[in-house]
Amino acid sequence: MNIGFARILMSKSIRVFLSGIxxxxxxxxxxxxxxxxFLIGISIFVIVLGNVVQNLILTWFRSKINIKTYLLIVSLLFSISGFxxxxxxxxxxxxxxxxIGNISTTGTETGPFxxxxxxxxxxxxDKNFVKRAYGIYNFLGYTFSSLGxxxxxxxxxxxxDIFSFKIFYLLYGIGGLIIFINYVKFNYKEDKSTRLSLKDFDKKAKRDLYLITALFSTDALGGGFIVQSIVAYWFNLRYGISLKVLGPLFTAVNIITAISLLLAPLIAERLGNLRTMVITHLISNVFLIMxxxxxxxxxxxMFLLLRQSMSQMDVPTRQAFIVEIFKREYRVSFNSISNTFRSISSLFGSPLDGVALENGLLILPFFAGGFIKIFYDFSIFYFYRNRTK
Structure with missing residues (x-):
């Protein structure tokens, strides 16, 4: 295994384990x-806003800062946040x-990492291993998120007891230092010609950038209503469920998700990335509304578990879809720009959830999230059905 790939997997595993907690x-x-x-909803808003800002900085300074340096900066902020x-x-x-903490509210993350x-x-x-590499990357994400x-x-x-909470933030800070050290030793020979900003995209690439970013942002708008933190809190409000039950429940959620991520590339090899993305995501959104x-x-x-059995199958296939659409030199810039707008779109969900939950509108997060996501599924298939499978 390529040592650089191994370091990325190590960093990913530590981050999502801690974020899962x-x-x-x-x-x-x-x-x-x-x-x-309401303030709890605002706290989720602040987490996502931090991811937005860090992605914006990556986008603005993409031509001036190398990848390793930025990874070290955000690793250090991750650690400081925990302490x-x-x-x-x-x-x-x-x-x-x-x-500043680059906390992930899901196993997939949307921040600069x-x-x-x-x-x-x-x-x-190897180019023939890309789909499965993304599957492994996201599988580890949800596996360690489930442990978290x-x-x-x-x-x-x-x-x-308050200290029983605080000790995990100490662990978060220590984990950030381990990630920092891991990336100090990360050797990636970056070609400066690949440090492209938006103005360097050609006409076709810009069109795809704008369209796919708009589509992904629509999906993220729906996802902002149903981040893991809100769903866990919803179960507590709706059914009075304690962390003793919620911990194992979300462990099962993330284990099921992890398994589905290994299956997704295999399905995509038969159906194609786009069809796998749309079909699995559409079914999962019906379960979400239920x-x-x-x-x-x-x-x-049960419906939460059914939803998770398919909802993230679009993650490795979406990443492989991007490889199909964009040339190598565009990908990091596309990801930072797209993730920035995805994060901005997801900002609106948690404050609205906070207002809705405080006023007893308990169905709003799931209905809003589900129907917006279904609209995204039909839209992306419509625009790209003739470009790729």
């Missing part, structure tokens, strides 16, 4: 600090830490 813990941590549902959250309970410092790693991954493996979700239940066994309809926790949990 923190993304579920944070709403509960803030709840026990006395935050309202601040461990030390302080100040609302200002909490929000500042959530902003994802933008860079997904962009350079095809350069680190299971670990997040620990504070429930300590009666939600989650809040019933009054039974077990039925809602």
């Amino acid at each position: 923190v993304s579920i813990l944070t709403p509960f941590y803030l709840k026990y600090l006395g935050f309202s549902p 601040i959250l461990f030390i302080s309970s100040s609302i200002f410092l909490i929000f500042l830490s959530l902003f 994802q933008s860079i790693e997904a962009g350079i991954l095809p350069d680190l493996v 979700a299971l670990t997040s239940s620990i504070p429930a066994y300590f009666n939600y 989650i809040p309809i019933f009054s039974s926790f077990w039925i809602s949990a």
